[in-house]
Amino acid sequence: MRDEDIQKFSQVYRDGLLNDTLPFWFPRCVDTEQGGFFTALDRDGAIIDTDKGVWQQGRISWLLATLYNTVEQRPEWLAWSRAGITFLKQHGFDTDGRMFFQVIRDGRPLRKRRYVFSEAFAALAFAAYAKASGDEEAATQARNLFDNFLRFTTTPGLLPPKGIIQTRPAKGIAYPMITINVAQQLRECLGDTELFSDRIDRCIAEIRTDFVHPELECVLETVGPGGEFIDHFDGRTLNPGHAIEAAWFILHEAQYRGGDADLIALGCRMLEWMWARGWDREYGGLLYFVDVKGLPVQEYWHDMKFWWPHNEAIIATLLAYRMTGNETYAAWHRQVHDWAYAHFPDPEYGDWFGYLHRDGSVSAPLKGNMWKGPFHLPRMQWYCWRLLNDMIARSDIT
Amino acid sequence: MRDEDIQKFSQVYRDGLLNDTLPFWFPRCVDTEQGGFFTALDRDGAIIDTDKGVWQQGRISWLLATLYNTVEQRPEWLAWSRAGITFLKQHGFDTDGRMFFQVIRDGRPLRKRRYVFSEAFAALAFAAYAKASGDEEAATQARNLFDNFLRFTTTPGLLPPKGIIQTRPAKGIAYPMITINVAQQLRECLGDTELFSDRIDRCIAEIRTDFVHPELECVLETVGPGGEFIDHFDGRTLNPGHAIEAAWFILHEAQYRGGDADLIALGCRMLEWMWARGWDREYGGLLYFVDVKGLPVQEYWHDMKFWWPHNEAIIATLLAYRMTGNETYAAWHRQVHDWAYAHFPDPEYGDWFGYLHRDGSVSAPLKGNMWKGPFHLPRMQWYCWRLLNDMIARSDIT
Numbered sequence: 001m002r003d004e005d006i007q008k009f010s011q012v013y014r015d016g017l018l019n020d021t022l023p024f025w026f027p028r029c030v031d032t033e034q035g036g037f038f039t040a041l042d043r044d045g046a047i048i049d050t051d052k053g054v055w056q057q058g059r060i061s062w063l064l065a066t067l068y069n070t071v072e073q074r075p076e077w078l079a080w081s082r083a084g085i086t087f088l089k090q091h092g093f094d095t096d097g098r099m100f101f102q103v104i105r106d107g108r109p110l111r112k113r114r115y116v117f118s119e120a121f122a123a124l125a126f127a128a129y130a131k132a133s134g135d136e137e138a139a140t141q142a143r144n145l146f147d148n149f150l151r152f153t154t155t156p157g158l159l160p161p162k163g164i165i166q167t168r169p170a171k172g173i174a175y176p177m178i179t180i181n182v183a184q185q186l187r188e189c190l191g192d193t194e195l196f197s198d199r200i201d202r203c204i205a206e207i208r209t210d211f212v213h214p215e216l217e218c219v220l221e222t223v224g225p226g227g228e229f230i231d232h233f234d235g236r237t238l239n240p241g242h243a244i245e246a247a248w249f250i251l252h253e254a255q256y257r258g259g260d261a262d263l264i265a266l267g268c269r270m271l272e273w274m275w276a277r278g279w280d281r282e283y284g285g286l287l288y289f290v291d292v293k294g295l296p297v298q299e300y301w302h303d304m305k306f307w308w309p310h311n312e313a314i315i316a317t318l319l320a321y322r323m324t325g326n327e328t329y330a331a332w333h334r335q336v337h338d339w340a341y342a343h344f345p346d347p348e349y350g351d352w353f354g355y356l357h358r359d360g361s362v363s364a365p366l367k368g369n370m371w372k373g374p375f376h377l378p379r380m381q382w383y384c385w386r387l388l389n390d391m392i393a394r395s396d397i398t
Numbered sequence: 399m400r401d402e403d404i405q406k407f408s409q410v411y412r413d414g415l416l417n418d419t420l421p422f423w424f425p426r427c428v429d430t431e432q433g434g435f436f437t438a439l440d441r442d443g444a445i446i447d448t449d450k451g452v453w454q455q456g457r458i459s460w461l462l463a464t465l466y467n468t469v470e471q472r473p474e475w476l477a478w479s480r481a482g483i484t485f486l487k488q489h490g491f492d493t494d495g496r497m498f499f500q501v502i503r504d505g506r507p508l509r510k511r512r513y514v515f516s517e518a519f520a521a522l523a524f525a526a527y528a529k530a531s532g533d534e535e536a537a538t539q540a541r542n543l544f545d546n547f548l549r550f551t552t553t554p555g556l557l558p559p560k561g562i563i564q565t566r567p568a569k570g571i572a573y574p575m576i577t578i579n580v581a582q583q584l585r586e587c588l589g590d591t592e593l594f595s596d597r598i599d600r601c602i603a604e605i606r607t608d609f610v611h612p613e614l615e616c617v618l619e620t621v622g623p624g625g626e627f628i629d630h631f632d633g634r635t636l637n638p639g640h641a642i643e644a645a646w647f648i649l650h651e652a653q654y655r656g657g658d659a660d661l662i663a664l665g666c667r668m669l670e671w672m673w674a675r676g677w678d679r680e681y682g683g684l685l686y687f688v689d690v691k692g693l694p695v696q697e698y699w700h701d702m703k704f705w706w707p708h709n710e711a712i713i714a715t716l717l718a719y720r721m722t723g724n725e726t727y728a729a730w731h732r733q734v735h736d737w738a739y740a741h742f743p744d745p746e747y748g749d750w751f752g753y754l755h756r757d758g759s760v761s762a763p764l765k766g767n768m769w770k771g772p773f774h775l776p777r778m779q780w781y782c783w784r785l786l787n788d789m790i791a792r793s794d795i796t
Contacts, residue, residue, distance in 0.1 A: 040631070048693050049630050108565045167506045232447050233438070233767070295446050296764035300699035300753060303761060355698060357755060363701060366694035369631070 001321060001330040003395070009318075009337070010388035017381035024351035024367065025374040029060070030080055034106050036087030039373035043365040044349045050105040054092055056373040057084050058121030062185070063378055065128035069189070070386065078132055085129050085138060088122055097148065102370065114159050119149040120178050124185050131189040139190055146186055150179065150199070169225050170234065173211045176203035177246040184252060204250055208266055218273050218292055219243035233298040236291045240278025241309020244286075247271040248316035251323055264323045271316050275332060278309070283359050284339040286313055304363060305356040307372065310340040311380035318384050322391060352377050399719060399728040401793070407716075407735070408786035415779035422749040422765065423772040427458070428478055432504050434485030437771035441763040442747045448503040452490055454771040455482050456519030460583070461776055463526035467587070468784065476530055483527050483536060486520055495546065500768065512557050517547040518576050522583050529587040537588050544584055548577065548597070567623050568632065571609045574601035575644040582650060602648055606664055616671050616690055617641035631696040634689045638676025639707020645669040646714035649721055662721045669714050673730060676707070681757050682737045684711055702761060703754040705770065708738040709778035716782050720789060750775050
């Protein structure tokens with residue numbers, strides 16, 4: 001990557017974060033009356049649904065506290081993060097200790113799900129907020145949430161099955177990969193290195209052994225309990241963006257460990273295989289789902305282009321380049337960057353569209369809903385900006 | 399509608415059913431080794447997943463027995479229908495009397511769902527098979543299944559909620575409309591007119607009172623327990639194809655009752671409002687979901703063109719024309735017919751594609767999965783062929 005590209009990318013990500021994404025979302029997503037954050041925003045930022053997703057409350061609190069911890073100690077970032085933490089404490093938890101999935105504006109519960117990602121994202125939020133504020137109780141709560149998440153995701157039978165009879169048991173890559181990410185963030189914010197690093201080791205081992213399949217040259221999304229390939233719709237369905245996100249969590253770990261060659265090789269292999277699977281050679285961009293055998297996928301939106309796989313691929317390609325110096329990854333970074341920036345940003349109102357058709361045209365113009373909020377995009381801008389700055393600092397670029 | 403159009407449409411539907419749809423699916427979808435039917439067929443008919451959807455077992459058995467009852471007493475239709483009934487009896491039921499949602503090839507259960515549509519479609523199958531075979535036990539089982547379906551769908555609290563806390567109770571149009579359809583078919587096959595007609599009356603009253611909203615000029619898909627409009631994503635999301643299907647169930651009832659003017663008016667109003675909401679003025683065809691206020695829809699596939707809403711609209715427009723003589727409906731019939739036949743049929747391997755992008759291009763080329771099997775398309779071909787034949791018989795068309 002040439003020096004001027006490094007400078008250019010760095011500026012695009014920094015300016016995008018500080019002058020576009022954050023001003024689009026804040027302060028309008030903050031519910032100053034009833035607490036927490038709205039995320040159902042129309043193209044122009046108008047709030048079109050006041051229900052609040054619990055995932056997003058955690059993710060947004062994490063983002064704000066992380067920016068406070070790593071970019072600049074802006075008082076409003078800390079105050080908004082605290083508002084999310086307070087809302088989570090007051091309204092996020094059921095009496096059984098599990099968290100809700102969705103609440104109405106005033107915090108009363110609307111939906112609870114069998115999986116425990118609300119807990120994972122809340123753990124991120126409490127940890128980053130604890131570091132930003134020095135609040136020891138928040139640190140304790142972050143650890144408790146992570147323990148709870150681990151207990152539920154690793155104890156067989158603890159989560160009620162979703163109407164699935166155990167004729168064909170299966171597991172997804174989501175739990176080990178989210179565990180890696182949460183453990184990395186908790187380690188970053190709270191210390192306790194060995195505990196978290198040990199858990200990360202175990203999850204990377206599980207991904208390597210059970211989900212990474214050299215004979216298929218891919219990362220499977222859903223496998224049998226021992227990593228068996230399940231030759232049915234569910235087992236054949238690959239999620240390239242998700243696997244590429246897992247790849248950069250592993251590359252991040254490689255970097256943390258001073259350039260662990262084995263982890264670099266694993267992360268790069270995952271990126272390469274899933275790039276080959278997911279990149280749309282006809283229209284560009286990353287397909288949402290593909291079948292491992294090239295058969296039709298059952299999910300209706302399989303060939304749509306969502307914003308977040310592109311965010312994750314932008315990080316993964318840059319990090320792979322940073323860890324290896326391999327210009328192929330730099331070229332892929334430019335490729336996915338260029339396609340994403342040509343299609344996702346909304347030139348009129350700012351931020352990114354989330355949902356494009358396969359050909360890159362906009363399918364739904366909204367900026368947020370239960371699933372899209374200020375998370376994947378600003379995390380990518382923040383992560384890549386800092387990574388590029390680090391590259392600039394270590395070189396003679398002026 | 400001109401006489402030659404009536405003749406032409408009649409022939410298209412008849413030939414499509416007998417020379418295209420049925421030969422594509424049969425006998426290849428029949429599992430002669432382990433019983434029941436496959437539905438996960440690739441574009442060329444190759445079986446790409448051997449799991450069996452319980453909905454489809456019932457729907458296919460119903461179709462075959464209905465063709466036997468109304469078109470021609472082909473022995474293979476009865477034999478295949480019996481094979482489906484046998485498979486359902488052996489593998490469709492859990493020990494609690496509820497039915498499964500999905501089983502593996504040999505019939506062992508894979509998934510069970512909280513809703514009870516497996517029961518509704520099995521009731522259709524047992525009733526039509528009872529009429530075709532004279533099997534009294536099948537007739538009894540059809541009545542029991544319908545009673546069970548009613549018990550679960552009308553007894554508050556009997557079905558475990560899907561992680562939805564009752565902060566904002568809601569109900570969908572699916573239960574009353576499917577009840578109408580099942581009651582109509584059971585009445586047709588088993589008699590017991592008053593019992594079924596009474597139940598139909600109640601469901602039509604519920605749809606009229608709670609789901610048809612004149613102030614919004616639309617049929618809502620999801621409402622509060624008393625028909626309240628819910629101004630959130632879920633409550634705003636309209637499903638035009640579904641409401642148009644409900645409209646023709648009501649028009650069918652109007653026809654059965656000798657042209658009940660009140661029911662004709664209701665069915666036509668539902669069709670008109672949802673045609674206005676669902677027809678895509680830019681690309682043609684029916685959008686899958688639209689927002690009642692024109693806001694963005696949260697479901698990713700909202701603007702895709704699925705086969706089944708077009709099947710239902712083809713029936714509804716023809717039946718509305720048949721019941722009123724209003725040429726507007728004949729024009730709509732031609733319009734949706736022309737768009738559907740220009741985009742859905744697969745000229746190479748036969749049958750219809752199921753999943754198109756908004757612009758009419760093919761998204762997934764498969765012919766069947768857990769949701770698409772030989773049901774909506776052949777039901778439309780069968781229903782419209784017979785309706786047009788009835789029109790021909792009552793006129794002087796030669």
